[in-house]
Amino acid sequence: MAVETDLDQMILSIAQIMIDELKLEDVTAETFDPDIDLVDEVGIDSMDLATIALVLRDKYAVRIDEDDYPKLTTLRPISDYIHRKLSAS
Secondary structure, eight states: OHHHHHHHHHHHHHHHHHHHHHTOOSOOTTTSOTTSOIIIIIOOOHHHHHHHHHHHHHHHOOOOOGGGGGGOOSHHHHHHHHHHHHHHO
């Protein structure tokens, strides 16, 4: 249960980062769908994704490998990825 709570909190935190960095309007961290496709449905591009990766690296002190970017298209896999990296360290 604690892991799920941690992941839920991480999803909210990453959602807020996305909202702030991408200047999304009419959405809050609580209403941001963790399964929405960030590329196809939100319209972020590779530069946006690189910026988000840098912000996440600074916040969580984890490196997001560029080769992994294509797999990180929704908040849920991004949160899982960061959570695994944090658990491994």
